[in-house]
Amino acid sequence: xxxxxxxxxxxxxxxxxxxxxxxxxxxxxxxxxxxxxxxxxxxxxxxxxxxxxxxxxxxxxxxxxxxxxxxxxxxxxxxxxxxxxxxxxxxxxxxxxxxxxxxxxxxxxxxxxxxxxxxxxxxxxxxxxxxxxxxxxxxxxxxxxxxxxxxxxxxxxxxxxxxxxxxxxxxx
Amino acid sequence: xxxxxxxxxxxxxxxxxxxxxxxxxxxxxxxxxxxxxxxxxxxxxxxxxxxxxxxxxxxxxxxxxxxxxxxxxxxxxxxxxxxxxxxxxxxxxxxxxxxxxxxxxxxxxxxxxxxxxxxxxxxxxxxxxxxxxxxxxxxxxxxxxxxxxxxxxxxxxxxxxxxxxxxxxxxxxxxxxxxxxxxxxxxxxxxxxxxxxx
Numbered sequence: 001x002x003x004x005x006x007x008x009x010x011x012x013x014x015x016x017x018x019x020x021x022x023x024x025x026x027x028x029x030x031x032x033x034x035x036x037x038x039x040x041x042x043x044x045x046x047x048x049x050x051x052x053x054x055x056x057x058x059x060x061x062x063x064x065x066x067x068x069x070x071x072x073x074x075x076x077x078x079x080x081x082x083x084x085x086x087x088x089x090x091x092x093x094x095x096x097x098x099x100x101x102x103x104x105x106x107x108x109x110x111x112x113x114x115x116x117x118x119x120x121x122x123x124x125x126x127x128x129x130x131x132x133x134x135x136x137x138x139x140x141x142x143x144x145x146x147x148x149x150x151x152x153x154x155x156x157x158x159x160x161x162x163x164x165x166x167x168x169x170x171x172x
Numbered sequence: 173x174x175x176x177x178x179x180x181x182x183x184x185x186x187x188x189x190x191x192x193x194x195x196x197x198x199x200x201x202x203x204x205x206x207x208x209x210x211x212x213x214x215x216x217x218x219x220x221x222x223x224x225x226x227x228x229x230x231x232x233x234x235x236x237x238x239x240x241x242x243x244x245x246x247x248x249x250x251x252x253x254x255x256x257x258x259x260x261x262x263x264x265x266x267x268x269x270x271x272x273x274x275x276x277x278x279x280x281x282x283x284x285x286x287x288x289x290x291x292x293x294x295x296x297x298x299x300x301x302x303x304x305x306x307x308x309x310x311x312x313x314x315x316x317x318x319x320x321x322x323x324x325x326x327x328x329x330x331x332x333x334x335x336x337x338x339x340x341x342x343x344x345x346x347x348x349x350x351x352x353x354x355x356x357x358x359x360x361x362x363x364x365x366x367x368x369x370x
Contacts, residue, residue, distance in 0.1 A: 004357075004358055004361050004362075005358075006354050006358075009326070009354055009357050009358060009361070010326050011284045011287070012303075012307060012361075013307065013311075013322065013326035013327050013357075014284060014326060014327060014329075015279060015282065015284065015285055015303075015307075016213055016304075016307060016308075016327050017209065017327060018276040018278065018279040018282070019212070019213075019276070019304065020276045021208065021212075021218060021221075021222075026201070026204055026205055026208075029200070029204050029222075029225070029226075030197060030200055030201060030204075032226065033200060033226060033229055033230075036226055036230065037230065037233070040230070055237075
């Protein structure tokens with residue numbers, strides 16, 4: 001008589017699928033599983049249960065996706081720090097003169113001439129300041145000075161004492 | 173066999189991960205018969221299988237939030253079951269007794285059973301209980317690792333590739349273990365051939 005070959009052994013072993021637990025076993029299995037879960041929960045210390053609840057809540061917040069948040073916050077802080085340092089270390093901007101003080105001597109004569117010679121035409125909305133006639137001498141002097149400034153030194157700007165945004169708002 | 177190509181359990185797994193206990197219950201209902209067969213055929217003891225299966229699902233319930241989907245849920249839960257059972261068998265050692273489930277009566281209509289009983293005289297001459305006892309004794313003579321491979325391949329019908337994923341070994345190792353286990357089973361069952369009625 002021949003031995004069992006691989007094929008027969010396979011067939012014999014497949015018959016073991018017919019070994020089944022008692023009827024109703026799998027229906028009761030889930031109830032038993034729930035009962036054991038409850039028992040296990042009751043045996044756990046309260047801090048362990050609280051920790052599990054907390055970690056569960058954090059998981060629902062999709063914590064892994066939030067792990068990049070500290071990196072992003074650090075990057076923003078570094079950027080802010082760099083910008084701050086740049087602002088403090090940057091060279092002073094173009095010279096700015098205030099209208100009522102520190103007027104350079106080179107401009108003093110022009111200002112004196114402007115105040116000494118009253119402007120003939122009246123300033124109106126239809127006649128903007130750029131079209132006013134300052135007289136031939138004064139115009140030439142101003143133009144020359146402006147041209148000289150452009151070539152030899154950085155431009156200088158004159159600001160109003162108060163920025164427009166600081167002017168009091170109208171009260172009605 | 174019916175191993176899913178894509179992880180069809182993903183929706184249930186995602187719900188279970190977000191704390192939906194009913195979704196995990198569905199996974200328990202779906203996999204408990206299959207995992208029961210796996211553990212039962214490795215332990216040959218109904219009571220041990222019952223306790224082990226409860227522990228497997230309890231562990232899976234605790235660990236499911238950490239399941240990242242690198243493998244299918246099917247592979248993941250089978251890996252837990254096999255590893256826990258192998259650990260249990262190491263602790264249990266040789267102190268065991270067979271506590272076998274009844275053979276379902278529908279076996280009488282199984283094509284392979286009919287074929288075996290009509291062509292193989294040892295099987296024909298033995299009754300079902302004797303056949304079951306001999307098979308399980310032969311299985312229990314295998315090492316735990318070899319029995320795991322035989323169970324997954326012959327009884328559960330898993331392909332070699334799936335078994336290699338579950339055990340974390342190469343397919344070559346799976347084939348090698350299977351070949352060795354088949355030879356051993358042939359030798360053990362040879363006694364059955366010589367003395368069919370025990």
